[in-house]
Amino acid sequence: MRISELAEVTGVPVHTLKFYLREGVLPPGAATSRTRADYGEAHVERVRLVRALVEHGGVSIGDIRSIVEALDSPPPSRHELLGVAHRALPGVTAGAEVSAEVADLLESLGWTTCTDGPLAAGLTAAVAAARAAGVELAPAELRRYAEAMRAAAEVDVEVALRATSAADALRTVVLGTVMVDPVLLALRRIAQEGVSAERG
Amino acid sequence: MRISELAEVTGVPVHTLKFYLREGVLPPGAATSRTRADYGEAHVERVRLVRALVEHGGVSIGDIRSIVEALDSPPPSRHELLGVAHRALPGVTAGAEVSAEVADLLESLGWTTCTDGPLAAGLTAAVAAARAAGVELAPAELRRYAEAMRAAAEVDVEVALRATSAADALRTVVLGTVMVDPVLLALRRIAQEGVSAERG
Structure with a gap:
């Protein structure tokens, strides 16, 4: 055409x-x-x-260029592939240090591959910002949020595993992450009302 | 001072x-x-x-004014209080129609109080945008995401129930929703890597 x-x-x-x-x-x-x-x-x-x-993802043209470069020459392993997708997506690499609390949490969840990377630093920054704004966010609550997101990520990974090629898997992860984020946040608000009514 | x-x-x-x-x-x-x-x-x-x-919430001064007005004269019931918080937060009321799929999903989850409101319309719009971008998002996957967010919302509601007044509960919900969203999205990405490594 x-x-x-x-x-x-x-x-x-x-x-x-x-x-x-x-x-x-x-x-x-x-x-x-x-x-x-x-x-x-x-x-x-x-x-x-x-x-x-x-x-929808607020991704800059420069970041999109690194995503499509990865799509055109996909990395050999699925784990590297997730790393490429995550590094290219915005908002994840904010922050530089990983708190002991976050490192311990990831360790206790068995997620030992990412205890010192940019994702853990991004989580540390998000937790610090929430607490600075007055959200208590006790360690036990953070852990329950992590367990909830494990259930969401299990769906993500199963969908990515259905991909027929590494390039397709990368496209699935990038697009699925950016486009399903708003779906999850909308569901969180609905679930708040649903759970509140159940206990009501 | x-x-x-x-x-x-x-x-x-x-x-x-x-x-x-x-x-x-x-x-x-x-x-x-x-x-x-x-x-x-x-x-x-x-x-x-x-x-x-x-x-962090990208909330306009106009929307903040309605949030603080609600804080200064909190509604009598907790359910109304969630409605006030959710209507004031951005990105939730986008979209006008509720799809039959979303209505059925919420019905089957027992969340019958919000099947026809702005939150359900927002979810409908987010699901449509994801699919238009090429994300498959099968109904069974959407349901699993909803169950994951139910677990997150259970933490949210328990935290709000600890509030000592309606105004404090509203503050907790608004702040907890806006400030914990980035924590959940950071956890989703970490969990993707963790789950992927477990299956790797």
Whole structure:
């Protein structure tokens, strides 16, 4: 299809598609003449991914470039793949130090692979910000929140394991993380009302 | 304490405190002269709440005004109180229609009090956006995510029930929702790596 048709199918204007091409987040189409190129289904999927990351994930074009570079040459192991996805997503690497409390928590949950990485530092920063704002967040509560998110992550990992290739798995993790975050937060609020009514 | 001391204690500049006073999100201090007023612990707590909502919750001053109005005249029942908190928080009332799938899900979870409200519409919109971006999100997966968030919400409700007054419960819910959201999302990413390593 021509770029105008790619715009129609994806709902993304031609000038935005040209911006994606210039920024290297959308691969060039197959040249059919000096000024025309042909785009396929892979382009449609890539445009949807970029759009979702920009609109809902608040991911910068620079970060999207590292995500699509990883998509185009996926890392060999699934664990590295998660690392690539997580490092590229915003808001995760905020903070530099890992508190002893967070390290102990992750250790006790058996999550020993990430006790000293950027994700643990991001959690340390989020916990500190909540407490500074006046949320008590006792260690036992933090642990129960972690157990709840383990149940959510089990779904995430099962979905990623169904992927047919490493690139597909990476796309699934990145998109699933960014786009399911708002679903989880909406569910949390509904569950608060549901649980409150049950005890009511 | 004087406004300069309130600024020092909270780390919020005097000109920002004056803006909060003008916008009605910070109640005036007790006048001690024509140009001076005295502020107390309640002001310190209020400034921290407003600051957290602005910086981490992305809540507008208008929405903060409705939150603090609710704080100053809390609704009689805990269920109404959650409704006040949720309506004031951003990103929840996006969307207008509730899908049959979401209504059935909430019904089957026993959360019948919110099957037709703005929270259910917000969930419908979040699910639709995820699927439009290419996330499969099968109904069985959505249900498992809901069960995970029920476990998180049980912690939320227990914390709110410890509050000594309706105003304190409202403050706890608003602050706990906004400030614990990033903690949960950080935990989700860590749990993805942890669960993936367990299965790896």
